[in-house]
Amino acid sequence: MLRKWTRRGKPIQEATVQKYLTVVSAVLSDAKRNKIIQKNPARMIDLPDTERREQFIPTPEQAKEFLDGLVDEPWQYKAYYLLAIYTGCRRGELCALKWSDFIMDGDRCILTVSRSRSVVAGEGVRGAPPRTARSGSSPSTRTSHPL
Secondary structure, three states: OHHHOEEOOEEOOHHHHHHHHHHHHHHHHHHHHOOOOOOOHHHHOOOOOOOOOOOOOOOHHHHHHHHHOOOOOOHHHHHHHHHHHHHOOOHHHHHOOOHHHEEEEOOEEEEEEOOEEEEEOOOEEEEEOOHHHHOOOOOEEEEOOOO
16 A cells, blocks of 8 residues: 555655554554454565665766866855765755864865754754764764865
8 A cells, every 4th residue: 555655746665664663563463462453464464575765976087077067157066076085975964064174184184074954844954973882882083185
């Protein structure tokens, strides 16, 4: 049933279906534990593995061509995409950067990623630790590549 639903005209991805099933299964497991139902029907569903999308990593030539295409754009856009390409930061991490996160060391720049920002429905923009910090590790430090 969930596979037939659409969101904004697109079919729901298999990973989303699996997340929905996880929530439903947890609720039904609780109902079973409380002896409201005898079996958890969600446990009987076999879902195929989700497709892993291959990440696109541009070659240095493709990155330079892309950045050259930003020549007439405001400097903020150039800086954003330059950092995205050369540091691998996520969108929320880039949006949460402050000047104090950059340490200039001669011809190198050391970037410390210690925050992230995201939009939360009903709450607006919220700050949070980056994904790696949420998993228990310390802030991420990235050293720039010579441009």
